[in-house]
Amino acid sequence: MSPVYQQISFDGGSTWSNRLMVNAGANHWVYTNQVPDNAPSATVWFQNTAGDVVDSNNGNNWSTAIRDCDAPVGPSAVVTVPESPNSCDPITIRYYPNEGVLQTATNIKIHIGRNGWADVIDPDPGMTKVGYYWEYTYVTPTNTWQVDMVFNNGAGVWDNNNKNDWHIPVINCGTSTPPATVSINPPSPTGCDPIVITYNPSGRELVGVSQVYIHIGRTVNGVRWRDVILPNPAMTQSGANWTYTYHPVPGTEEISMVFNDGGAIWDNNDDNDWHFAVDGCEELPTGLVITNPAADIAVANGVSSYDMSGVGDGVIGHIVWSNALTGVSGIFPAAASWTVSGIALGVGGNDISVRGTNVMMGGTATNAIDNASDAAYSGGWNNGNNGGTGFGGWVLYNDANAGRFIGAHGWGMWSHEGGNLSEAIRPFSSPLGTGQTFSVRMKNGWLWESGGSVGVALRNSGGATLWEFFFNGGDFYYSRSGGTTDVDWTDAGVDLAFTLTATNAYNLSVTPVGGSERLYSGAVTGEIAQFRAWSYNNGTSDGQNANRDYFVNNLKITSPTPSGADDFSDSVIITRAGDPWTTDSNSDGIPDGWYLRYGFNPYGDSIANIDSDNDGVLNGEEYVADTNPVNEHSMYPNRIEEWTPGDAVLLIQVGPPTTNSRLYDVWVTTNLLNPVWTPRNLNVPGALNGGALWLSVTNQGEGGYYRSGVRLP
Template sequence: MSFSNAPACDPVTVTYFPNAGPLQGATQVFMHLGYNDWQQVIPTQQMSSVTANQWQITVQPPEGAWQIDMVFHDGAGTWDNNSGQDWHFALNECQPPPVPPGVTITGPAADLVVTYDVSNYTLRGTVSDDISGYLRWTNQLTGDDGIASAVNPWVIYQVPLGVGTNLITVMGSNAASTVFTDAWDDASQTVYADGWQTNDNGGTGLGDWTFYTSTNDGDRNGRFIGSNDTIDIGTPAWGLYANQGNLSEAKRWLAQSLDTGATFHVEIDNGYIDSGGSIGIALQNQAGETLWEFYFTGGEQYYTITGGATDIGWTPGGLEIEVMLDTPTTYVSRIRPLGGAIRTNRGDLVSHSDMTVRLFRAWNYTAGSGSDYDFFFNNLRITHNEPSAGGTTSDTVRITRQDGSQDSNGDGISDYWSVRYGYDPHGPDISANDDDGDGFSNLQEYIADTHPKDSAAAFTNRVEIVGFSGDVLELRLQGPTTNSRIYELLVTTNLVEQDWQPDGSASPGDDGGGPLILTATNIHSRGFYRARVSLP
């Protein structure tokens, strides 16, 4: 094979010649790619065939990569790993640009305008080394705010956008802070030297342990103090096991409720988990109702947290978990797979009448039989921060969200209406479609502001007389009508020529979708009436 190095920060080209090796005659070749002695791995990169014996690929090394690593395979189990040596080549290292001082928003790099269908935006940026702890963001237009970890680079996912100019500010602090530990315990305390028993209480600031197992059969569920060298979170550690449809759980009372601004810390280490089984931790109220939880379900790809899935894939290498109550009903979590990057999640606690955190829970639900399926946790702590003197730094960006009156794809239908009914305002022309089969095209449904996917919601132009007095004729237009559209009477004296003319004043529809009374003031000895709907 051959490798073509390039200047720092430029793509590099790899050319592979199977020759008489394991991949001779392969119809497709893939490169298994890595950087910095396999510290970062990017599998299954498809190569392009140049000749029958020559395959090529160009890749972009990431910042900080000083070595490229590679082996090759055919996607069907046959590999060429250079006789077990792999291939390694030095790179001209691409150094990241210097980080500006303070907090900087790099994505978007400048103020921008987005279309109506963009209802949230993910912000990205950098922080200098003197910024620590958490970043706080606010959106002046919507009143939303939140927290993210002050890591470099940082990401704030899906900031909600309102219609209009969203002035978004991201703030950090260079004030030093002191961490105070309010409670702690770990499995190395002497109280656990003879096992892990009901009412044991090590450390300080925490209550007694209580336990539950779904069967008395110790082969199917139970607890123990683990100390084997496969545990990555420090030993000894608390361990739970369960199989054959059984549950083992441990609960720990907090001596005091978890206050707003306080952080609960724990480290967990799971093994394999059978499909349908689960392991996890939770914070609960006094009644044992779960307010927050983090867990993995066998058969899934990612860990789950209260409010949705994470982007953390299953790992047997251990995780450090911090959960802070930033308000009495919301949380911010920082979760780091050991050796990996911190992920920050923010969300609402599960709503209950009692929102006070009083219990910690850990469980193993039928993860599986054998030591490879045990669940461990360790190093419980509750902390709070007290900031010292210092200042704050911030950056702002303006993201203007259009009001939806625009017609991005030029089909005559506004972006707002398209998004409202599940259409892509940037997609194909939908104006001629009749998606509910009621005889009205989507453009006609848009003009009438009726539901394009509900045949019972079609607009009818028929009216009926409800009153006649002197020179005033009142007619009822049956619903649905809407106050977002204008309705008026049309009259003709000849149904053959059908010269329809407006009669009376135009009026918005009923804000509840009901019928509308229209008044005719130009009474004819013989007249035929119908209604018309139009955009304002």
């Protein structure tokens, strides 16, 4: 039949294109199709010109999946449309099983959530197979900054991107933002309260690990990474985050942290670490210190006694207290925490002191310390590394067939036969002094019996060896400068403590891990200024060289602290205000109590000549009348409200208001042009209820003009 037409669809049969095919002879018809971009499949059937003769594979058509030329290859992959979501619009997710665990799955579901696996859709939605990939459209909720997903076949087989999951960033979808990699709660720690640390490994080195550990220390007196917690604590997983609660020790100024998987994978914030300031976590006072009140204070007159407390760290016997103002004193047993209740306060400055004796026991001070777990070695053991405190930076050397590393037992070294050497030198900040002790742990494995050697040495600043401790292959015991020891070979480790007892003498403590201590002594000449460790010629081709690795760790320099006894004292002044009703701080004739009653400052300028409530009466006059200076309706009228004449007695009404804390009188004059007012000295207290008062004036002598008034008692 001729000609033959092709009917083809690239979208699963939604649209069809009719194409005239080319006769290639031998009953073959050919047509080259241009495949649209991202077409998932091609479906085809054939017909003649009229369409009355059709070949459709018995109604099934012919179909083939199309793998787009820019589709991902290799392991399973995820592609989104749009590629970089930039709004809350729906996101089309295309999952390519490729050569992954779901490559043969006939049913694929998507396990999907957002913002660190919040709002997970349950149950897992099914995906639609489209050619080589599976597709699902996610309706993006507002305030989404990340879409999280993994895939499964509904029967227990999961593809979680090698434990990394898939996380698609979303921007401009609401106001929510991604969480910080590291955050703390409270955000600005104050005091020594616990701090919850949250680590989000999304997009970082530790994403997908089964356990995260925190390497954490603190800053004391400006020195970071003090008191690192070893071994590193395991964090607790909470969704996509890991948390740990840190309890700051008094004296903590800052906390520093990095994270690891318990092995070689570390997240140290691109060598910047993470640091958070801690405010107000003060060192606990030592000796004899008054902590309440912590400083001089002033109290009101009504406070007639005070409960004083403090610490008496190391104080023995008794503590004596005294109040210089009142002359009262007392004694109580010394205690680390003490309280003296009910110390009587006089009016004025109560200078209260405590005295006691602090006995200082001899102890040990740490002058230098370092450990291979310090954050300084998170990137390996390299020249110039200087972890811990008090030492100089490492100086490292190794031959071609020797090397160094950080291992579970500390700083590690290895060397092969043929005279290869690996050595590490650590300068001291200052030469070892008399009484100081240098400590180190060395841990060796096998020793090659044909020339292998490992050990430690102390040297002068020029590099000359002054003392050493070592084990040579073929020996039975460890050796030291001056001879051998009775310490057998062990691969458990040996703790060494070298104490300089004089400028030219030393004591040596050797304690095998799990064994008993041995003590040695000897002579040494020169200033000790460096530590050296080495592994030499200690390997063969027998495949057992890992068993010959050599480690050193726990470097420390300590010195004794003196003992003795010191007398300690502390004092504080508690100023008790006087009776405010008998005290006139600004000498204006108005007592402090009246100022305080109405909210004025008795220690500032006088307000006697000010009318605070604009009622026409000055504050000083309101004080005399015992009226309210901040209430315009409260004032003494200073006039006769009513009077009743009589043959022998004249009754005059004064007030209201009146008060029983003031005295009321009438004054008389016979001349209003040049008045001379003469009191009748009645001096009658006001009414208890603040009401009006009637004053009786004897009608004797010549007549006159009268007025009322009020005065202080």
